[in-house]
Amino acid sequence: MHITLPEKANRLLQYLKLKLLPSKLFFRTMLLIFIPLIMVQVVSVVAFFNGNWEKVGKRLSNNLTNNIVNAVELTSEHPDMLSEMQKIYNNTYGIEFEKITGDEQLAVKTSTHYGKDYKIVTGFLEKSLHQKFPNSMTSVYLENGRNDLIILIERNDGLYRFKTPTKNIFSTSIFGFVAWMIGTSLLLFIVATLFLRIQVRSIATLAQVAEDFGKGIDSPFKPYGSSEVRKAGIAFIKMKERILKQISERTQMLAGVSHDLRTPLTRMKLQLAMLPENPENKEFIDDISEMEKMLDGYLAFVSGEGGEKNTFVDMNELILSIINKFRNGKAMVRYSTNDQVSAIQGREQALKRAVTNIISNAFNYGKEIAVALESNNNKLIITVDDDGPGIPEDKREDVFKAFYRIDESRNKETGGVGLGLSIARDIITSHGGKIELSDSSLGGLRVLISIPL
Ligand SMILES: Nc1ncnc2c1ncn2[C@@H]1O[C@H](COP(=O)(O)OP(=O)(O)OP(=O)(O)O)[C@@H](O)[C@H]1O
Ligand SMILES: [Mg+2]
Numbered sequence: 001m002h003i004t005l006p007e008k009a010n011r012l013l014q015y016l017k018l019k020l021l022p023s024k025l026f027f028r029t030m031l032l033i034f035i036p037l038i039m040v041q042v043v044s045v046v047a048f049f050n051g052n053w054e055k056v057g058k059r060l061s062n063n064l065t066n067n068i069v070n071a072v073e074l075t076s077e078h079p080d081m082l083s084e085m086q087k088i089y090n091n092t093y094g095i096e097f098e099k100i101t102g103d104e105q106l107a108v109k110t111s112t113h114y115g116k117d118y119k120i121v122t123g124f125l126e127k128s129l130h131q132k133f134p135n136s137m138t139s140v141y142l143e144n145g146r147n148d149l150i151i152l153i154e155r156n157d158g159l160y161r162f163k164t165p166t167k168n169i170f171s172t173s174i175f176g177f178v179a180w181m182i183g184t185s186l187l188l189f190i191v192a193t194l195f196l197r198i199q200v201r202s203i204a205t206l207a208q209v210a211e212d213f214g215k216g217i218d219s220p221f222k223p224y225g226s227s228e229v230r231k232a233g234i235a236f237i238k239m240k241e242r243i244l245k246q247i248s249e250r251t252q253m254l255a256g257v258s259h260d261l262r263t264p265l266t267r268m269k270l271q272l273a274m275l276p277e278n279p280e281n282k283e284f285i286d287d288i289s290e291m292e293k294m295l296d297g298y299l300a301f302v303s304g305e306g307g308e309k310n311t312f313v314d315m316n317e318l319i320l321s322i323i324n325k326f327r328n329g330k331a332m333v334r335y336s337t338n339d340q341v342s343a344i345q346g347r348e349q350a351l352k353r354a355v356t357n358i359i360s361n362a363f364n365y366g367k368e369i370a371v372a373l374e375s376n377n378n379k380l381i382i383t384v385d386d387d388g389p390g391i392p393e394d395k396r397e398d399v400f401k402a403f404y405r406i407d408e409s410r411n412k413e414t415g416g417v418g419l420g421l422s423i424a425r426d427i428i429t430s431h432g433g434k435i436e437l438s439d440s441s442l443g444g445l446r447v448l449i450s451i452p453l
Helices: 007-020 025-077 079-093 104-111 119-132 173-214 227-274 279-304 315-326 348-365 408-414 420-430
Strands: 096-100 137-143 148-155 158-165 311-314 332-337 343-346 368-375 379-386 434-439 445-452
Touching: 025 079, 025 096, 025 119, 025 148, 025 158, 025 173, 079 096, 096 104, 104 148, 104 158, 119 137, 119 148, 173 227, 227 279, 311 315, 311 348, 315 332, 315 348, 315 368, 315 379, 343 348, 348 368, 348 379, 348 420, 348 445, 420 434
Parallel strands: 332 368
Antiparallel strands: 096 158, 137 148, 148 158, 311 343, 368 379, 379 445, 434 445
16 A cells, blocks of 8 residues: 655655765665664663562562571570671672671761762662661661671660672673673674675775776776676676677678768769869869768768877867967957866867867857866866857757758858767766857857866
8 A cells, every 4th residue: 555645744854865865875874773782781680670680689688687687586586696697798798797886886877988879780779778767767888899798776775887899799791691692783783884884885886887987088997896786797898788789880880881972972072073063063062072071071080089098188288289279369358267177088089070160169159268177176168159150049959960061151261061069968978078069158159068077
């Protein structure tokens, strides 16, 4: 049965989950182990206190009280037996006792060291003494670092003082019990932490490798951890190999096609050159040159794919070198950077081509150009603004298609083939980044490139 909570309760639950539950798998699993563990421990301590602890404590206290009752009654009836009794008690029960009479009583009472109250130790004994001597003042103290128990009983015939080791009434097994519990918990904690860390690390490594692959970094990876995680790792490697194989097949095929087409084109150009000159032929020749340019562009793109290694690329330097190459008398360029980290991991030539394509477009279509480089903790953002005609919103997806150009007539003088943006997008996405078009405050197009660091 599925219980649907009211919207508000549901949201509250989500919020609590977000706030209270740790987000990391490691800590979640730790909670899963330790909440039941702590509950078991608490329950066993409570059960121990209520059962065993109380029973043992009462029994020991009652025994001692009975011995004391016997001693007090016998010695008050037969005072001459006192020394004999003292000997027996000392030897058999480990109880020292004395009977104090006269003025000394007060001295003993005041000299008794009144320690702090330890009801947990003396509670049962005090109760049973009080039951057995309802008419006398009875009191219990701890002495000698809580190792000795002093019991005073004031009766008409004198003050009885008993001294016996505390362990006679207090079962120290509770300390052993708690120590064992803490010890085993600690051991479990260490084992669980070590174990979990390996398991969680295997998942984290897989996630990292997958993220790297998205950015175009091919990190070496050997699956490890539990069988499920290993399986996921193996599946990931297979998928990665399939994707790489597909890309290289596609690239090779396109390179082959482009290359094959060049030969007949060159032949056609030669044949046309041999024909007498007339305007129709001229147009034909122009078309053929354009086709050649397209093929060259494609070949350049395709040959750049693959092969290039990842390095650290300083985007600040890269942009500066591109701008300097394009700087001419006709356009005005501004460049700004927030001086944060500007190095990213990537393929330098490819990145250079991508940024060059964007900046060259700006130079082709605008007179005023502003380039900016910014970075924060997790990404690097390059914006290229110009004051050109811009790209209408409904064309902003089309311009990324290969060989697509808006309004051929306006593009004639720029002489491009329409591959620039599609190549740029290909490169940026293979680095895990994004490229977006919008309106610029300068009046033309704004291109925003963001690449994860
Ligand atoms: N900054 C810009 N301002 C206005 N239009 C642009 C701008 N950049 C690109 N475009 C339009 O988008 C089209 C596609 O651009 P893209 O860079 O892919 O090709 P291209 O510049 O025409 O040729 P290529 O870059 O291959 O030499 C261009 O033809 C142009 O119409
Ligand atoms: Mg271009």
